[in-house]
Amino acid sequence: MVDIHSFSDQPSACRAAKEAVELTLKDAAGKPVLLLISGGSGFDVLNQLSDELFSARITVSVIDERFSTDPTINNYLQLQKTDFYRKAMAKGVPVIDTIPKDSESIEEMAKRFEGELKDWRMSHPDGIMVALLGIGRDGHTAGMIGNPEDKGSFQFMFEDDSVWVAGHDAENRNPYPLRVTTTMPFLRKLDTCIVYAVGEAKKYALTAILSQNGDLYRTPGRIIQELKHCLLYTDQAVATVKI
Numbered sequence: 280m281v282d283i284h285s286f287s288d289q290p291s292a293c294r295a296a297k298e299a300v301e302l303t304l305k306d307a308a309g310k311p312v313l314l315l316i317s318g319g320s321g322f323d324v325l326n327q328l329s330d331e332l333f334s335a336r337i338t339v340s341v342i343d344e345r346f347s348t349d350p351t352i353n354n355y356l357q358l359q360k361t362d363f364y365r366k367a368m369a370k371g372v373p374v375i376d377t378i379p380k381d382s383e384s385i386e387e388m389a390k391r392f393e394g395e396l397k398d399w400r401m402s403h404p405d406g407i408m409v410a411l412l413g414i415g416r417d418g419h420t421a422g423m424i425g426n427p428e429d430k431g432s433f434q435f436m437f438e439d440d441s442v443w444v445a446g447h448d449a450e451n452r453n454p455y456p457l458r459v460t461t462t463m464p465f466l467r468k469l470d471t472c473i474v475y476a477v478g479e480a481k482k483y484a485l486t487a488i489l490s491q492n493g494d495l496y497r498t499p500g501r502i503i504q505e506l507k508h509c510l511l512y513t514d515q516a517v518a519t520v521k522i
Contacts, residue, residue: 280509283487283489283511284511285515285517286368286514292322293477293512295313295512299510299512300325301332301488310335310336311338311374311406311408312409313396314339314411315339315345315407315409316339316409316410317342317420318358318410318413319413319455320413320477321411322358325363326363328363330370333370334368334370334371334372335371337372337373338374339372340374341354341358342377342410342422342460343421343457343460344388344422345422345458346364346379346446348379352455355378355461358413359408365474370470375395384445384446385446385448385457386461388459389444392444393444396443396444396461407471409472409473410469410471410473410476411474412475412503413475414476414481415500416481416483416484417486418501419498419499420474421503423460423502424449424453424459424499425452425496425499426452426498429496430494433496436504439462439493441464442462444459444462444465445459446463447460450504467506469505470507471509471510472506472507473509473512474503474509476515477513478515481513485511485513485517486517488504490504500510503514504505
C-alpha cells in the first residue's frame with residue numbers, strides 16, 4: 280500500500296516530506312543509514328532538513344545518475360551545490376560519488392556504483408536503506424525510463440535480481456538518455472521510500488502510477504506500489520491504492 284499525503288499547495292507538501300525524512304532518520308535509532316536522493320524538486324526537501332540529524336552514520340548518494348560531467352546535467356554535481364550537501368559535509372557525512380571518471384564507460388560506472396552500494400550493504404547488514412524519489416512527467420522514476428515498444432529489453436535491463444545498477448541508453452525516450460540507475464530489484468530492498476511529486480504536470484503520471492492496472496515497462500514509477508514502506512507527498516488530488 281502506498282501511504283498518500285495530499286496537500287493544497289507545494290510548500291505544505293515539501294514541508295511534510297521533509298518531516299517524513301527527518302522522522303525516518305530519527306527512527307533509525309543510531310543504525311547506519313544509506314540515504315539515496317533523486318534530483319530536481321527533491322533538493323527542495325533536502326535543503327529544509329535539520330543538520331542536527333547529520334552524522335557519519337548516514338551515507339548519502341543519488342538514486343540514479345545522468346552519465347555526464349556537465350554540472351547542469353549530472354545529478355551528483357547538482358547535489359554538491361545544495362545547502363543540504365554543504366551542511367552534510369560539515370558534519371562528516373560519507374558520500375558515494377557518481378561523477379563519471381576520466382575514460383570511464385557507462386558500463387564501468389554502473390559497476391562501480393553497484394559495487395559501492397553492495398559494499399555498503401555488506402559492511403552494514405543491519406543498516407537502513409532510504410530513498411527520496413521523484414516522479415517524471417512520463418511516469419518514470421529513479422532514472423528507469425519506460426519502454427512501451429520493447430518489454431523484453433526493459434525487463435532484461437531492470438529486472439535481473441542480481442543487478443543493482445544498470446547503465447543504459449534511453450535514446451529518444453528522454454532528453455537525458457545516457458543513464459546509470461538503480462534497478463527494480465534494488466528498489467524492492469529499500470526499507471523506506473519517500474516520494475515527492477508536485478505540480479500540475481505530475482498529475483497524469485501519478486494517476487498512471489497509482490492505477491490498479493498497468494505495467495512497469497510502460498510506467499516504471501508503478502514500482503512504488505511494490506515497496507515495503509512507501510510514503511507519497513504531493514499537491515495533487517490522488518487516491519490511495521491498495522495492492
